[in-house]
Structure formats: C-alpha cells, structure tokens
C-alpha cells in the first residue's frame with residue numbers, strides 16, 4: 527500500500543499537516559523513534575496504521591538522552607531507507623527535525639520523572655530519562671496525536687512516559703507494544719548493528735537468562751539468588767559486565783524479594799562495547 531507520504535522538519539510544518547487532518551476529523555497515531563528502523567519499530571507503525579486514520583513517525587536522535595561517553599555520534603542513521611520503508615508500511619508523515627529545531631539555543635525547560643526515572647537504567651545512565659521525558663513530552667505536544675506507540679523493549683521508558691502523560695495531562699493514549707525478537711530470542715535493537723559476529727552469537731543469552739530467572743522465581747527461588755545465578759551465567763558466556771538484573775514491581779519498578787504476584791524481570795549487560803537491555807513480564 528503506497529500512501530501519500532511526506533517528510534517535514536519543522537514543528538510548524540508538522541502542525542500544519544496534522545492540523546489539517548484533525549480539522550477533517552481524522553485520528554492521528556504517533557510513533558517516536560531514533561531511526562535505523564527495524565521490525566521492532568515497524569510493529570509499532572503497523573499497529574498505529576491499523577488503529578488510526580493517519581500515522582506520524584518521528585525520527586530524532588535525541589542528544590539530551592546520550593551522556594558525553596555514549597554513542598551519539600556513532601548511532602546508526604539512515605533516513606532515506608527509513609523514509610522509504612515507512613511509506614511502504616503505510617505511514618503518512620515523517621517528522622525528522624534538526625537538533626536546533628527541537629532545542630533552540632535559548633530553550634531552558636526540561637521534564638524529569640524522579641523515582642521511576644532514577645532506578646535501573648537511571649542509575650547507570652545519568653540524565654537519560656530527563657532527556658527521554660523532555661523529548662517525548664515535546665513530541666506529544668507538537669504532534670497533538672490521539673495515540674502514541676512505544677515498545678515494551680524499553681519497559682522503564684514506557685512506565686516513565688505513562689507517568690509524565692498523566693502528570694502533565696497530555697491528552698494522548700499511550701499504547702505499549704510487545705517486544706519483537708530474532709528467531710534466537712535476541713530483542714531487535716538498532717544497537718545490535720554494533721555486535722561482532724562472535725558477540726552476536728552470545729547476545730541471545732541475555733534473554734535466556736531472563737527466562738531462567740522467571741522460571742526460578744516462579745518455582746519459589748528468591749530474587750537475590752536468581753539475580754546472582756543470572757549474573758554468573760552472563761559473565762561465564764562472555765558478557766563483560768552486568769549493569770543490573772532485577773526483579774521489580776511492574777508499576778513502581780521497586781525491587782521485589784520474591785514473586786508472589788505480577789513482576790517484571792529486567793536486565794542490562796555489556797557485550798564488548800555494546801550495551802544490551804531486555805525484559806520479560808511475569
């Protein structure tokens with residue numbers, strides 16, 4: 527299906543396109559991305575195309591969510607291929623602003639979500655969730671979307687976004703979508719492109735370990751021993767460093783010592799220079 531498709535770079539162009547749709551009574555879905563699109567991203571786009579009259583995809587490698595030691599310059603960028611694929615998937619507009627458009631020199635406001643944004647990823651990536659919360663708030667307000675789609679792949683991010691939308695009364699429905707995986711279990715990620723052949727062969731172990739942790743806590747093991755076994759296993763198969771493995775409450779992200787009710791098991795670990803994250807629901 528080839529739809530009318532356009533790329534816009536300014537907020538005023540975006541508002542013009544989406545304003546016309548809204549005046550015509552059409553519903554709008556937004557899929558925020560950093561590009562280098564893969565089937566994980568496309569699953570969000572497909573869902574938005576299915577549930578809305580029009581779909582806007584944003585492509586913005588957000589400098590505010592990268593610390594100075596992270597991979598901002600290296601992050602894969604391929605806007606032409608992304609735009610072509612999005613058109614084929616039935617998206618209607620690609621919003622690909624420059625950094626100066628999103629953050630003019632005199633911009634001073636940021637959005638923080640203390641608590642949810644301080645644990646897990648927040649402990650290891652200073653300022654990360656303030657960067658994410660700020661850019662997502664801006665995208666939701668800029669696009670005036672009815673629905674916005676995010677992957678469970680970034681589970682903590684999804685929780686942070688649900689919180690900020692409720693707290694700031696942004697009139698949008700946040701929709702979480704399941705994690706898309708390779709056949710061997712590795713969660714799709716733009717950063718998987720960094721993996722060497724050898725690392726790629728080891729990478730699915732992160733998911734395997736999370737599944738083992740789920741099985742262990744479901745059969746009565748306490749979280750601490752599941753975390754310890756999981757960490758040892760990851761290090762033994764070739765991961766360099768485990769930032770965290772954690773069993774947490776799926777809403778508050780606070781640690782659970784055992785799994786008597788619903789919980790989420792999350793992990794982040796380094797394979798060479800690549801940091802992988804993944805999670806599983808219980």
Ligand code: AMP
Nearest residue numbers: 559560561566676677679680705706714
């Ligand atoms: P990113 O471009 O990495 O910022 O991701 C953009 C959106 O795609 C986020 O909502 C991610 O959670 C989602 N996403 C990334 N990888 C996957 C995946 N493997 N399965 C489902 N959603 C994903």
